[in-house]
Amino acid sequence: MPHLFTEKLDLIETPSQNNGVEFDFIAKSYNIAENRQTEYKISSKINNKEFLLNYRDKEDKYLLKPDLVTRISPVGLLKNALNAYVDSTKSKVLSSNTANIKIRDAIQDIYLKDINYFVDEFKTDKEIQIEIGFGSGRHLIHQAKNNPDVQFIGLEIHTPSIEQLLKQLHLQNIENVLVVNYDARLFMEFIESNQVGKIFVHFPVPWDKKPHRRIYSNEFINEALRVLKINGTLELRTDSRKYFDYCVELLTNLPKGNITIDINKDLEVSSKYEDRWKKMGKNIYDVVLTSFNEDLPKNIEKDFSFDKKLENLDLFDTLPRKSMVFDGYFVHFVNTFKILGEENSGLLELTFGNFDRPVSKYILIKNGEISYYQGNPIPTSSNLNAHKKIKELIYS
Ligand SMILES: C[S@@+](CC[C@H](N)C(=O)[O-])C[C@H]1O[C@@H](n2cnc3c(N)ncnc32)[C@H](O)[C@@H]1O
Known part of the structure; x- marks a missing residue:
């Protein structure tokens, strides 16, 4: 730094x-x-x-x-x-340590998209297929080459894997893949209903000791069913018997989809992890959830505005400084700053949103007008709920 x-x-x-x-x-x-x-x-x-x-x-x-x-x-x-x-x-x-400045213009990679792109701009008439945690990218590249009319989205949180895939996409001149570094558990919120043909989740981290970190949860499955077209599929492939059992339990008797189960099914392409488990003689389990329901279009709410100006900064003396936990989100006012030489102007430092992916931001108050410094947060439901609570606390 x-x-x-x-x-x-x-x-x-x-x-x-x-x-x-x-x-x-x-x-x-x-x-x-x-x-x-x-x-x-x-x-x-x-x-x-x-x-x-x-x-x-x-x-x-x-x-x-x-x-x-x-x-x-x-x-x-x-x-x-x-x-x-x-x-x-x-x-x-x-x-x-600030000598030797080499200002490299940030190379805008044509494949790598910021999450805001999916929030504000992304639109396609093509079918979408999503791979969650693509790792080496072997399966994603295979699918993209064999289905040129499908728009693929690859989700990963491991930067070296992302860089490796970007290199391959450039080398092989593949045009139908977009890559995003974002937590798959929250990503579906930004995709329109009934637009996705397949979601692949191959060899997710089992998180036996921290199940709340697993990709599969009731919320994730509901969002997956919403974005899937009729007959669209959410496809889990895993070597973990525990993860398999956990998913079968979550996916059984859903009102909008039904499941099929396989053991040691061969796919056209085998991933790095799969090769490793097969060599060790482990079983590979598949659970495919097929959607049979058409969902209502999603109205993605993005309102992070503040309703009125602040008359003064008295709230800086009264805001609670402890983390406040609500249903599915939290709000924590961390610090307050007053802008020198300006009336009624300051910064509020806070963290909020989803427990697993908290957001840190500043709220800027300039002559009483309130906005988020560096722009609005990503409109996940937990961020939007947190924003409503922040307004309540600021104006109370
Ligand atoms: C065990 S590896 C499997 C990789 C690949 N699917 C394969 O079969 O070789 C799991 C991958 O999921 C990624 N991952 C874990 N949690 C994730 C999340 N919440 N969102 C997106 N990717 C995630 C990890 O970074 C890792 O690359």
Whole structure:
């Protein structure tokens, strides 16, 4: 992480600009939680990308570094901002690791899509097929090559696997795959109803000791059935007898789908994991859920607006600082900051949403107007529920 130490804590006048970096405001921590020390957040912008720098004292020196929640890539932009800030202050820099900036323009990979793309833009007339946890990508590539009229979406959370697949997609010039680094348990929420032909879940991590981390759950199955067309299938393949039993129990007697079960069925393509288990003589279990129901279109709610302006920042003194747990989501106000030299303006640092995939964000209050710094959260149902609760707490 780039950072530098200065001799003095030197705060500049804002708004100002230096070397292509805009500094919009500086906010100072207010009413800080126990075990946190005074910090300053410096709102910075390069090429319209905004982020915060964090400035605080550390052992007789002052440490300036990017704020973890809002940091952007490539890292060269952050180094640039740190250097531009201290250049504006004329503070003496005691040490730094911000030299050697190589600003590589982030290469927009044509296959790799941000989750926001699926929230705001993604549309297709083609049938969709989804592979969850594609690993080496062997099965996904095989399917994509053999079904050129299908739009495939590959979901993974392991970056080296994603990079390996992207390389293969480029090398083999495959055009019908999109890749997203996102938790499959939450992804289906952004897909229209009745559009998916197949969902493959091959050799998911069994999570015997932490079953709540499993891909399959009642919520996941309901969302899968919603996005599946009539006769569309959710296909589990696993070597884990425990996972198989768990899924059979979840999938039996559903009102919208029925299951078929197989043992040691051969597929046209065998994955890396499958090869390993077969060599060890393990059984391979298949459970295929077929949807027989047409679902209503999903109205994907995206409203993260705030209803009215704040008259003052008195709530900074009263907001609860402990994590608050509700039905399926939580809200935790972590810290508050007041913007220097501006009335009724500040930052609220918070984490919220789903327990397994919490979101960390800042809420920006500028002259009483409230919005999410760096844009709205992803509209998962837990984030939307958390947002409603946040509004209630802010306005109460
Ligand atoms: C045991 S590997 C199997 C890989 C591949 N399907 C195969 O058969 O070789 C499980 C994969 O699922 C991915 N994974 C685990 N949890 C996930 C989640 N919640 N969302 C998306 N991918 C996930 C892991 O990163 C890992 O690559």
